[in-house]
Each structure stands twice: as C-alpha cells, then as structure tokens.
Amino acid sequence: MTDSAPHPLVYFFGQGRADGTAAMKDVLGGKGAGLAEMTNLGIPVPPGFTIAASLCSTYLETGGFPPRLRPQLEAALGRLEAATGRQFGGTVEPLLVSVRSGAAVSMPGMMETILNLGLNDTTVEALHRLSGNASFAYDSYRRFVQMYGGVVFDLAKRPFDEALDRRKKAAGAARDIDLPWEALRDLTGEFKEIIHKETGKNFPDDPMQQLWGAVAAVFESWNTRRAADYRRHHDIPDSMGTAVNIVAMVYGNMGEDSGTGVAFTRDPSTGERVLYGEYLLNAQGEDVVSGIRTPEPISRLRERMPEAYADLERVSRTLERHFRDVQDLEFTIERGHLYMLQTRRAQRSGHAAVRCAVEMVDEGQISEEEAVARIPPNDLNQLLHPTIDPKAQPDLVATGLPASPGAASGAAVFDADSAEARGKKGEAVILVRRETSPEDFHGMVLAKAILTARGGMTSHAAVVARGMGKPCVAGAHEIEVDEEARLLTVNGRRIAEGEIITLDGSTGRVFAGPVKLIPPELSGHYSRLMGWADGMRHLRVRVNADTPADAHRGRDFGAEGIGLCRTEHMFFEGERISAMREMILASDEAGRKRALAKLLPMQRTDFEGIFRAMEGYPVTIRLLDPPLHEFLPKEKEEIRALADEMGKSIEDVERTISRLSEVNPMLGLRGCRLGIMYPEITAMQARAIFEAACTVAARKGRVQPEVMIPLVAHVVEFRKQALIVRQVAEEVFRERQITVPYLLGTMIELPRAALTADEIAREAQFFSFGTNDLTQTTWGLSRDDAGVFLPDYLERNIIEFDPFIELDIGGVGKLIAMAVELGRHARQDLKVGICGEHGGEPGAVAFCEAQKMNYVSCSPFRVPIARLAAAQAALAERGTMNRTRATV
C-alpha cells in the first residue's frame, strides 16, 4: 500500500493482533480502540472488526456506502470466520456477532447495540445443536429480533415487552429464564409479526442483509434529535461520526458457568484500590442494566468462579497499568472463559478521583503532573461540602440554579428575623425568600442554606451564600413564595414554615423532607495533591473576603491574599447601618462628614482585622460601590422608625428614598460616581484603610493594601479619586510617622474601561476585572432580571452556557484580552487579576493563565478549585495536559 492509497475502512482484531491501536480513537471510536488495544495486549477479547467512523458522514450525506466498503467488510468477515472457526450464516457452526456503535467521545445513552446477529430460523437450530441448550438458543434469537426491531426498525420496546409478559403469564413463568424454549421460539415468531405489523416490512432472514441493516441503523442513530442536541450541547462536531463494532458473540447466558458484568479497577466512590463491580450469572449484558434481576457484587464472583475472577483481576491490573488510569470494564464469562468486551476511563467521585490519582503517583504509575492534570477541579466541591447520599431516594419538588454548592436540610423559614431567632436556638433552618436583599444578611448568617424563587447565579443570595460557603438554590421559578403567609407553593404542593426541606446547591435540586447527607472530608490525599498543584501554577489565588472571618477561611483554603474586599457589606450591621443612613439623609457635606466620622472607627477596626488575618499578603479593598438607596429601608414601618431615629419627618425620608430611586440602578449613581459626587466618603474610607494599615505595620505586621476604585468608565474619574486617596495616605503617614507601601488601581468592569485601558493604566497600578458587571454591561443583561429568560435560552441552546457562571470568552473575554494588552503596553508592570464570580471557574482560570494575569480571586470555598485549575492551566501551557488527556 502506497502513501497515497486511501485509509482502510475496516480494522480487524483477533488472534492476538489488531489493525488498530488505542491511539486511533478518532478512526475506531473509543470502544473500537479499546478492543484493538486489548487484543494487542494479549488480553482475551472475542475477535471482530471495526468500521471507521469517517464512513458515518459519508453514509449520512449520500444515503449509501462507498463501493470499496463491501469487499473490505467481506474480507474482515472472512478473517473473523477463520479466527472463530465458524461461518456467518452457517448451518453447522454459525458465526453470530454483536453490532455496536462507538464514537471517539463517550456519549451516554447514545449507544446502539444489537446482539446475536446472524440468527434465523436455520442458524438458531444449529446454535441449539451446538450448545445443546434450546432455551439458550431461542432466548438469544428472541433477544436479537427484539433489539433489531428497536435499532433498525425504530420500534418502541413496549409491544415486545407486552408480548413477553403475556407468554410468561401463559406459561406461569416468574422470570424470562423460566420460559420453556418452545415459548421462546413462539415469542420470536410473534416479535417478527410485530415488526411486520408496525412497519409493513419483513424481518430479514439473511444474515448479510441483517448485518448491512444494522450498520446503516448505527450510522443513522448519529443523527437522532437526542444525539444531535447532545453534541451541540457538548461542542462535539457533527462530522466526528460513530464507528461500528462487529464482534463475535460470546455468551454469558450459556448456563450457570457463564455470566456477564461490569467492573472498575478501583472503587469509583471511595478510590480504594480494590476490584469493584457487579455481575449476573447466566445473563447477557442488557440484563445487568435492566434492573429485572439484581446483580451480585463482584467479590462474590471470587467464590463462585475463582479462576475467572483471578483472570479478571489480572486483566484489570494490566489494563490500569497500561492506560495509567482507573478503567471501567465490561466482561462476559462463557463456560468459565473470561472475555473482555470494553475498557474505558472510569467515571469517579471527587473523593475517588483524588485518592486514585495520589495513590497512582505513589505506585509509580503516573507523575505528579498527571495526577494534578486529571482531577476535574469542580470535583473538589464534593470534598468541601456535604453531599446528598447517592443511595437516598429523596422527594424532588423543584429545581433551580445550583447557586452555591453543598447540601443541607432544615426547617423552612420565610424571613431573616425568624432565621436568626430559630438559628440562634440551634435549630437547622433554611431561609426561603422570593429574593434576598442586604437586609436579610443577619438571617442568612444563621441559616444552613438559602432558597430563592428569583435571581440568578450572581444574585445577592447566590453571591453571599458562596462567600459563606452555604448551599444555595437560586431562581427556583416553579416555587411561589408567600412571605406573608409563611408558605411556599410548588406545583400545587404547599410547604409551610417549620416543615423540613433539603437543598442540594451543587445541582439546584429542592427536596421535601430530610435527606441523608454525607459530610465533607479533607483527606491527606487532598493535601498532597494540592501541594503538588501549588508548586505547578503561575497564577496566584486570592479570596474574595469582606470580614476577618472570611479572610481566615480563605487562608485556610490556601488563599494568598484578598482580591476583593467589598467595603459596603461592612455597613449593613446594627449601628453601622444607622450611621450610613444618617450620612445618606444628611442635607449637606457637614452632616455627611459627621455621620462618616461615626463610621470611620468601625471600618478601621474591620480593616485591622482583615490586614492581620492576611499578614504578608496583599489585600485589595474596593471603595464603596452600591447605589445609596440599597442602604435605605423599603417597608413603611421601617421608614417610620428611621424617620423617628433621625428626627426627620416621614415625608423627608420618603423624599430622599424617592430622589435616590433609579430606573436602572445597575447603571446609575454607584461606584466611583458616588466618590466623585461625595468625595468625603472616599476620604473616610481611605483614612480607615491607611490608619488600620499603619496600626498593623507599627506592630511589625506586613500589610499590603491595594486600594481599588470601582466602576471607572473614564480615566479622569480614576484620576480624581486617586488624588483623594493619595492625599489621605500622605496625611495619615505623616500623622502616624510610618509609611506603608500601597498600590492604587481600578476595577475594570465597564466596556469603556476595557476599551480605554491604555489611558487608565497610565495612572492605575493594577487592574482587577470585575467580570460580573463586565458581563452584565457587555451583554446588556441584568443578572437580577435574566432569570426570567436565561434558563429558557440555555434549554433552547440559544446560548451554550450561562455567562454569569462560565466566562464568555468569545465576547467578554475579547474585551478582557484587549484591556490586558492595552494596559500592559502602557504600564509594563501592571498587576492584573480577576475578582468577579468567575474567579473560581476552571475555564476562566485557564483564560486568565493564557492572558498571563497575576492572580485570580474567588469566594473562599472556590479557592481550592481555583488553585487546582490554575495548576492545570499552567500544565496545559506546557503541554502536559494534552499528553495525559490522550489516554483512553
């Protein structure tokens, strides 16, 4: 064969040699590549051949097969006959085959399977003779006709199942297996009649015709709606196509010395190094999954068939070592002989993923880099938060957005005060609100979890919950919350205050009643893995933390500084909100300054605590950002109380509230616009920061404040605010007789700031991308309002991901990349980071690595995920990831 000869269309495997290898997944699909590789390894695999996936699109485009396929297929069939010593369609020793689809990437539920192909009224008799087992022969036949009806004739299972049930009833048979062979034979005939009745076509008796029909049906299955949707959703190109595997049948249903099963080379839940799985005797593969018979744990196989078990163990070790990863195996035992039917990379729990990776390093199977590279970062969530026991069968009542991971059970309460009161008594409560606002904060602190009917992934509830590491399901639209009646209604069911509900914030599910939870656990394996990861990454990982407690939690999770300290959260508690409101209601600068003077010592104390918690690490403090109306009460009663407290009339207070109300608060008087209109606020905050920094520095603490001006659209806004901060810093340093080095930078959260990043970088020492607001403005999409249509957008594939969860690299990312380039061009040593909600999202972390940013910052519980993702991004840059990902 010369170089210019076309690639073969059919790849044979058998008798210890295969035309293909594991590296040829693109041609053979995952299953075919695995079969080829196992054959080459000398592992017992029934012989067979694979039709190349490239034929799939040819078939779908032309509606037929290229002429050169037939001779190649017939040649392969000839080799298969030779390898098995049987004849396809033979009346003495008939060759039967399975036909299975198998694409390069695993597509769960997209798998088409036909077993026992080659049977007809003649060959079944030969099989009967050959096996000496009429039940086996006719059971195989009726299975084949049913599967063929489903796959090739696209018929539903139901008429077949009903016919089977009628036969069982007539025969008084409890199990399929108890049917006499005559009943099975008649059933096969009945199945053929069903096919004829439903499709007007006859079941093909000619094995060759059966085979071509099966191959065509597998190719056609590539274009079902379900498969096409799955591919679009997972970014799998339509052109990939599926291969077709045609394999000589081996039989697990030849009697009690036969069986079939699945096994994992290690426990996929715990990661323990032990053969794990289950099997059924006298069964074909479909019986294991159908749930009609209950499979037995694989450990029992050791007792039942010690030799086959020993073979399986040996094969398992060989395959794991060969593929250097935990394998998910399918096998059949035919009259005591083990045959492997599939090997692929095993899915596993977060715990298992970590343990397996670390132990495989210890065993010398993989490198530390490979261990780090292969853990999906979000799997760490399972190690950090309680999870729903997978064995539980909870009562699902609604699904919302998975806004903050972890699971919790507790009594539903409908307002923050109740949450606080009951929480303080030690009761587990779940705060249920239409949506939360800063005034609910005290209740959120004492709730175990938060459920909202409105709001998205970056709604107030979601952001605060993630910050606190509490589970949160947000935007569960099916739920109607009646806060006054203290009741939630969902699809006609009512859950009243005090009734127990359970949330799974990792999946967005809401359950009625308590559900068994599995507590989180950080193992030594985890610590070792993270240690390796830290050594590999370039990106620093910081935490978004507003309080000393958050800061400590962040450090516990490995944060190397604070990337976003939101000062406004400090203003919501007790006395503080009073002083804040006094400031807002003041009629002149002098009044504002009096109120700010009350806030100064409180804010200074907070900063001291935070600086101490983060000693030796940088702390980025964002100046006041939200619109002032967020600090004012909404309810009539509270307005009255506030008016009394401030010695103002209710009308005065209402007038201020109305004056400050905005049509689009997101785009209104907030961020640095506040500091420009009320420079005294900026001055007070700067003073609190620098006084706190000097206090800590005076006691030999290392402080690195980074003052961040928010919502800059135009460089002059930055310049004006920077001037105030610098003046105050100098004043404080003079008063305290000590100087603290600090940086002055800005949050890039508006498209215009990104577009003019060069101008801004000439004056700002760092950029921190606020990707939440940048996403909102770039998309013109309010995160508070998007909940009404974004779920629909996702469901209908209008967008492929929620841009508030995954960073929109094609849009927002383009702006960020432009800003980084413009900014670094204007200031070489510009420090660049990201502090929006995307900071802990692995895709975004990889993007930040590619942009050569200095750090990412995220909520405390996402810090480990970001650390791992950052290491993986660094490895990917070096090419290590690609190598490890090339394994099956």
Next chain:
Amino acid sequence: MTDSAPHPLVYFFGQGRADGTAAMKDVLGGKGAGLAEMTNLGIPVPPGFTIAASLCSTYLETGGFPPRLRPQLEAALGRLEAATGRQFGGTVEPLLVSVRSGAAVSMPGMMETILNLGLNDTTVEALHRLSGNASFAYDSYRRFVQMYGGVVFDLAKRPFDEALDRRKKAAGAARDIDLPWEALRDLTGEFKEIIHKETGKNFPDDPMQQLWGAVAAVFESWNTRRAADYRRHHDIPDSMGTAVNIVAMVYGNMGEDSGTGVAFTRDPSTGERVLYGEYLLNAQGEDVVSGIRTPEPISRLRERMPEAYADLERVSRTLERHFRDVQDLEFTIERGHLYMLQTRRAQRSGHAAVRCAVEMVDEGQISEEEAVARIPPNDLNQLLHPTIDPKAQPDLVATGLPASPGAASGAAVFDADSAEARGKKGEAVILVRRETSPEDFHGMVLAKAILTARGGMTSHAAVVARGMGKPCVAGAHEIEVDEEARLLTVNGRRIAEGEIITLDGSTGRVFAGPVKLIPPELSGHYSRLMGWADGMRHLRVRVNADTPADAHRGRDFGAEGIGLCRTEHMFFEGERISAMREMILASDEAGRKRALAKLLPMQRTDFEGIFRAMEGYPVTIRLLDPPLHEFLPKEKEEIRALADEMGKSIEDVERTISRLSEVNPMLGLRGCRLGIMYPEITAMQARAIFEAACTVAARKGRVQPEVMIPLVAHVVEFRKQALIVRQVAEEVFRERQITVPYLLGTMIELPRAALTADEIAREAQFFSFGTNDLTQTTWGLSRDDAGVFLPDYLERNIIEFDPFIELDIGGVGKLIAMAVELGRHARQDLKVGICGEHGGEPGAVAFCEAQKMNYVSCSPFRVPIARLAAAQAALAERGTMNRTRATV
C-alpha cells in the same frame, strides 16, 4: 540667516511691509497675523510688532524671558520709533503703544488690553502739548493707569470706578468726558495711590519697565483658571500660548473728528451684503463695549465722515475678498484718518451664514465646496425652528438641557389630558412634567413644547420631542414639579397652571412670561446650499420615523429612506394599547395570538402608509423593543379600569405588573429577547410588514423593507428570529403571489454584538448601530439616571462632553469601528448605518464617513444638519475642509 538659526521672537509690521503673514497664526496669534496681513495689503494699520506666542510657555515655565528677546524687542521698538517718528518715553513726541494678547484661536473674554502705554507724568505733558488737548492727554493717562492696574497688578475695576464717580460727582459732570482736565490729572494720581495701597508697589513711571511688565502680564493671563478651563473645555493645548501685540497708538478720542468702531463686511444676522456695525465719536475702543455711551449705527458714519466711511468700505471689500469670508473689523479714526486695528472671520447667525456663503459663490469669491464646508451644521437649527428674538430681554427662571431645538411660548399645563384638551381648543400650551412616559404621548402631540425636571438628552421627552420637531428642555433640576397641585416651583418662584412660560430648546433656557420669537424660514439660499451639499456627500441620510406623518416630514427635509421605524410607538394609541395589554395579560400563547390578531391590521395599515410615504426608498423597521411593562398602567385607577376591561381581577393585573417589573429594565426582557420568548409577536410583526409591502408593491409601488432584529447579544438570537421572519415572508409572498425584495439585519447596540460582529454579519445583511443603547452599556450609564450626576461631571470637566449628545469616539467609537471592520470582513456587502440619537450630530456623521458607513439616520429636523455634515465629512476626506479652514 541660516536654516539652523532660531526663529525670530519679534515680528515687525509697518510702512507697508510686515515680517509676518496671515498664514502665521500659530506664531503671531490671530490678531497679530491679521495686522501683518493688512499691512502687507497696504491697508492703513498703525505700525507695531508682535512677540511670538512660543515665548509664552517659555515664560510660564522659567518665569523669565530668554536673553535674546531684549535685543529683538529693542530693535523692533527702534523700527517703530522710526516708522512713527516718535520716541518711546520721549519728552517731545512720545511714542505710545497698545499692548494686547492674541492667541491662534479666538478665546472670547480672554483678551488682555492696555492702551496708551508709555505715558507718565512727563510724557503726558508732551502729549498735551502735541495734541493741544489737555482733556485728551489726561483722559488717556488715567485710562492707562487704570488698565495697567487691572492687567498687570490684577486689581479689580471697582476702586477705580468709585474714585471716578466721586470725581464726577464733585465736578458735577454727567459723563467722563465732561470732567475738566485737572480732575482727570488728579484722578490719575489717585489711581496710582490705589495701586500702591492695594499692592504695596509703585506704578512704574519708566515706559520700558511699563512695557516689560505688560508683556509679562499678558503671558501670565494665559494661565488664569478661567483661561485654562476654557482651553480644556475647547480642547485647546496649553502649549499654544498667546502672542503679544505692541502697536503704536492711534486715537479715537482726539475730538469730534476722531472715533472708533466695529464693523462687519456683511450683516451678521441676515447676511445682507452691506457694511454693518457701530461706532462712537471721540472715544477709545473700550467705550464702545462698556455700554455707558450708546454707539451709533455705521450708516450714520457715512454722513458724519464721508471720506473715512468710504475708506472703511473699500478696506472692508478688500479684506473680504482677500480672506474670502465675512470679516469682523475694528477700526479707529484719528483726526479723519482711518486705521484698521483688527480683522477676523465674523461670527454670524445661521441665516447669515447660509446667505453669505451662497452669495459669495455667486460673486465668484468662493467655490461651492467652500460654501458647503464653512456652514456649522448645527447653525441650520436656526433656519428650521423659531428662535428667541435676540433683542428680547426675557425673565430667565431656570436652565436645563437643550433637548430639542426651537423656542415656544404657551400656558403651562401639568398633565397630558389637559395639554390635549386645551391644545385641541387651539390654545398654545407647554406640557410640564417631572418626566414623561409613553402615556403622555397624546398630550405631547398637542403641546407646543415640553419641559421636564428629570431625564437627560435621550430621555423619553427628549427623544419624542426631537422626533416631532418640538422644542424641549429636559432635566431642569432646579424646577420642582407638583403635578397634583398643578404648579411648578423654581428657586422660590411659583408658576401655576395656565401661566405663560417660554422655552428655548436650543439653549435649555426656561423663561417666565411670553417672549418675542422669530419664526423659521427656509430661503432659496438654503435650498441651493443643500443641493450642493447633496451632490458632495457619500453618506445617505435617512430619517427616524414611526408614522406616515414623520416619514413625509423626513422626505420634506430630504431624507432618503427610514433608518429606524420603532414599531412600539404604534402600540400606544387608543384601541391599540388595549389590544397590546390584552396580549400581555394573556395567560397562554393562544390568548396572545388572539390579541395579536387584533393588532395585525392596525400595524399593517401603519406600514402601508409608511411604505407609500417612502416609496422608492429603504425602510428599516425595528421589531418590538421595549420591555412589556412599559405598556401597562401604573396608577391604581388605571389598573382597576384595565382589570374591568379585560375581565380580570385587579389582583391578576397587579400580579402581571409585578411579574414583569424589573430591577434594571434597560438590561432586561426586551429587544429580541421578547421575540424569542414570544415568537408569535415576531411572526405578527413580520406578517404586518410583508402584507403591507405586498399591498404597496401590487400597486406598482417600490418598497424596500429592511427588517431589523433589536438587542442581539449572541448570533443565535439573530438566527432564531431571522428564521421566523423568513418563514413568514415566504408565507405571505405565497399567499399574495408577489415577492418583495427585503433585507434582514440587526441593530448593534450591545458591546457583545460589536465584539462578535463577524459571527453576526455572516447571518445579518445589515448593521444599524443603536448608539443610544451602545453608549449606555459601554459606559454602564443609564440615560434615565445619569441626569443626577452627568451635569456635575461636565461642569467639573471629568468628561468633556455628554456622550448621549456627542458620540464618544474614544470609547463607543472604538467598538463601532471594530464591529464595522469585523462585519465587513465577514460580509463584504454588509450595509452599515447608524440610527441612534447621534445620527444627526456632525461629529458622529464625520466618524461614520470615516468608517465608510452607508448611511446615517436621525430625527426629521436633524436631517438637513446630517446632510450638510455628511457633505462636509466627504469634503474633509478629500482635504477641501482643511484648505478652507486655513483662512482667518
């Protein structure tokens, strides 16, 4: 002098020759260049010299003069002495000079002037002897000391004026001129004492010391706060500096055969070709402007001094022909001899600008291109709208934003119903609202003008008023509107319903009472000029029009199609809003479709009218854009009425209103998001468009519908909506048995659309930039809320212009340029236009030309402005503008 020799610092002019020319404005300033050019033309100009503007920054940086200045200045002074035959500081024939600032660009009110420099107690006596006029000599002296005190010693006018008043009182003199010379002499001494008392310094008697002091003071005046602010505001570089002009004095105050005045070579109000201006006999320049004496019209000079008048007329013609533009002249007549002191390009009214330009073409003075290039496009506003009579002295009560040009008087009314009721009776009413909403539309139609206390240049009131060509003042924050009490309060004054007020929408001013207005007039000159302009431009100019009436008006103004037809405005009237509300309140798709079926014929009729009005031109129709809650009532009473009408409970209606309410409606469920959630709306609108198009086409009308999908952020949104529109189009074409060519495109109004313009252009046939929303999202700035702080930003120079009025080329423009490039790269024949409020703003038009867009679209009354601006932009591309702008 070799090439490497430094440029001279001092430029002499006199005796028919000047070192400088008109082309050297950068060196000599405008005034110095004019004096030099006039000298070279042989026009009588008193001799003098100019110190180069480049010295200004040297002086300001070093605080002193370079050594080489002194010899050059002394040499020039020597030449001046020779030219005049007088000696600087001479006791027989003393040379006196004026010292005046003069930068390359005119900076009104930044002009420093000292006259009669060189006088002291000795030289004044020589002047007395020489003139034989003691009053003249001492009047000149006291004026000099006062001006010197002001300019050099930075003293206020007041103590000098008080001293003068005391003297006049003591002498019983009514006018300055009536004071006896002794009183003037004593006054001069008193002025010197004032200087000593206020500054501790002595008035310098030495003329050379006087001269250096004056030059330094002129340079220092460049850095006053006022001047620096003016430059920053007008983008004038600080480095430009001012030149200093030192000119031999000529005297208009030498008696009744002397005088001084200003003249225009044509009437600056009407453009009539007649010498226009005013003069005073026996006076110095400052008297003309001070207002103490009333100048006489220049026509009187012809009778009083026929020779001088004839000289002035001749000079005027010479200068106008030489500079090829209307000139603004200053002159002095000394004992019957005319001296020209300044010539510069004359400011003129819009009417005059057009008439002068056209007539100068007819006279062969300038080309048609020059005529087109020199009219400031916004000056056309004065031709299109009534204006306040410049002679009126109205009672200004507040100033807001100049939201829609033109002036109107009428009775204040505070709600739309009153406006409609009174307006229908023929009364002129002005609708005053806190802010307007679509529900006020019927009142706006009948009001003469609109005044709002809140909202910006692109608030509802502003946009609607501009569309209707009605004057509007928006965001007049000083005004409090009490709609219930039917009263406005402004700075303590109250104006009740029915009281007459006057608005000037071109300047944002609000007056109490009626004010005399000048009606608009479109002359033949205007038509000819616009005809030339149309022949020069590349950009097509379309109109934003929502009704057949708007479309007709747009065509009258020269629009070549509709660039933006907002379909939602069609839904607000009478029955339509009922059907719209029925659609919104419908609980399912069937209910929505029933309501939409009622809207279909109405919308189809509208489109028919619009297509007919725009026959032969393209019509871009934007599908429904605003959030649905805009169509629902807000007041309790209206909600009740709506509930009754729809047969629903008040609670039902309120629930829908609450469900549809949004935190940030600008970023919520609107634009194509509506069409995606409710495809039946898109289908109905598409049907109305294509049915109307087919109807018109069937009667041989040429229709070019361009269907525009709004608010696309992601290409898939466009794809989904485009599919519906195309399907409906095919259906209608099939039903009607006729095909109408149409385009399908999108509005680029979100940053993400601009960033992914290549993806979108692969599917969309045209882009129309919606610069209003693009500005809002790029800046993160709600136009509804920015009114609270944007004026402050402008006042404090944080931003140099309102981005909702002028296109932000450095930010938003960057996005647009990127989108045009990406879009054209993906689709070569992509049609590109702009339809936001900037479409008629000359700066934006020039930007669109530079981007090689196909068209701009704007409100009807801005169409002529856009046509002219487009022609100028095309000329600028060819370099014609630069040439014509190089003239003085």
